[in-house]
Amino acid sequence: xxxxxxxxxxxxxxxxxxxxxxxxxxxxxxxxxxxxxxxxxxxxxxxxxxxxxxxxxxxxxxxxxxxxxxxxxxxxxxxxxxxxxxxxxxxxxxxxxxxxxxxxxxxxxxxxxxxxxxxxxxxxxxxxxxxxxxxxxxxxxxxxxxxxxxxxxxxxxxxxxxxxxxxxxxxxxxxxxxxxxxxxxxxxxxxxxxxxxxxxxxxxxxxxxxxxxxxxxxxxxxxxxxxxxxxxxxxxxxxxxxxxxxxxxxxxxxxxxxxxxxxxxxxxxxxxxxxxxxxxx
Numbered sequence: 231x232x233x234x235x236x237x238x239x240x241x242x243x244x245x246x247x248x249x250x251x252x253x254x255x256x257x258x259x260x261x262x263x264x265x266x267x268x269x270x271x272x273x274x275x276x277x278x279x280x281x282x283x284x285x286x287x288x289x290x291x292x293x294x295x296x297x298x299x300x301x302x303x304x305x306x307x308x309x310x311x312x313x314x315x316x317x318x319x320x321x322x323x324x325x326x327x328x329x330x331x332x333x334x335x336x337x338x339x340x341x342x343x344x345x346x347x348x349x350x351x352x353x354x355x356x357x358x359x360x361x362x363x364x365x366x367x368x369x370x371x372x373x374x375x376x377x378x379x380x381x382x383x384x385x386x387x388x389x390x391x392x393x394x395x396x397x398x399x400x401x402x403x404x405x406x407x408x409x410x411x412x413x414x415x416x417x418x419x420x421x422x423x424x425x426x427x428x429x430x431x432x433x434x435x436x437x438x439x440x441x442x443x444x445x446x447x448x449x450x451x452x453x454x455x456x457x458x459x460x461x462x463x464x465x466x467x468x469x470x471x472x473x474x475x476x477x478x479x480x481x482x483x484x485x486x487x488x489x490x491x492x493x494x495x496x497x498x499x500x501x502x503x504x505x506x507x508x509x510x511x
Contacts, residue, residue: 231313233320237328237368240321244282244369247318252279256371258362261285262302262416263311266406270375271315273403282319282369283312289325290336290357302416321369328364337363339386339393345480346382346493347504350470358383359390366396373399377406379413381491381506382480389478405505407433413505424466425499431464432494432505435472439492443509448486450474461496470495470502477508487511 234240247254255278257270274281285308292298305322312320336356342348343355366374376384384402391398406414411433412426421429435457442456457472474483477491486509493506 231317231320235322240368243319247280254278254371255281256369256374257283258365259283259285260287261308262304263308264414264416266377266414268315269406270377270403271317273401274375278373280318282321283317284321284365286323288357288361290360291354293351302419336360339390342386342389342480347495355386359386362387366398371398373401375401375403378402379405381493385478385480415503417501417503420501422499428464428466429498429503431461431467432496432503435460435494436492436505436507440507450484450486466499468497
């Protein structure tokens with residue numbers, strides 16, 4: 231596995247693959263890798279000739295009161311996992327490499343970036359789209375792989391790619407869950423044992439909504455009320471949002487006559503977690 235720490239080295243490595251006519255897959259991460267990340271690597275390997283992964287804890291997507299300083303950084307462990315997965319290129323730039331002094335340019339997807347997590351985390355999605363646009367420009371992959379757990383992020387990146395004419399296929403892969411249903415997340419490591427138990431209510435609330443939907447309920451208000459009732463019974467869980475929205479534009483859907491994204495975010499103890507499901511029609 232080739233490890234690149236500078237933009238020039240990364241461009242050199244990926245262009246070598248392109249000159250050889252290889253299809254290049256790319257998995258952007260912030261490290262602290264788990265089975266969800268590795269599933270993206272597996273999907274990239276099955277669809278592409280070479281795979282590049284980035285590890286970069288992006289300061290732009292953290293708010294002033296969020297967990298940038300304590301975000302887990304486990305580079306040696308992560309690199310070992312990627313080596314085992316036979317990843318070809320690892321890009322691990324420093325913050326000053328990605329954001330040189332004086333940089334003042336950002337990428338914002340208007341109309342989507344202030345919905346769901348963007349509403350409670352102002353500037354978060356601007357940070358995401360800025361760094362992903364930069365990474366796409368540096369790596370120039372044929373396909374990029376993201377997880378369904380970050381559903382709003384995936385929708386926003388799809389729109390950015392369309393609007394800015396990036397010649398990149400965006401592949402969104404299914405959520406990987408722990409045996410008890412909790413969505414895998416780097417932030418799960420923050421949870422104390424009792425908080426870990428309480429966190430399961432996010433998935434239970436989504437399953438309650440799915441069961442009622444499968445039973446014929448199509449009113450979003452009724453479905454949301456059922457999910458919120460379940461969430462309210464779990465002490466130590468503070469709901470941020472539970473919404474049913476159009477998967478592409480993230481607008482609320484009063485009546486479910488088309489596929490819908492059910493998205494939930496809550497703070498468990500001091501840890502903010504997200505989860506979601508797609509309801510087909």
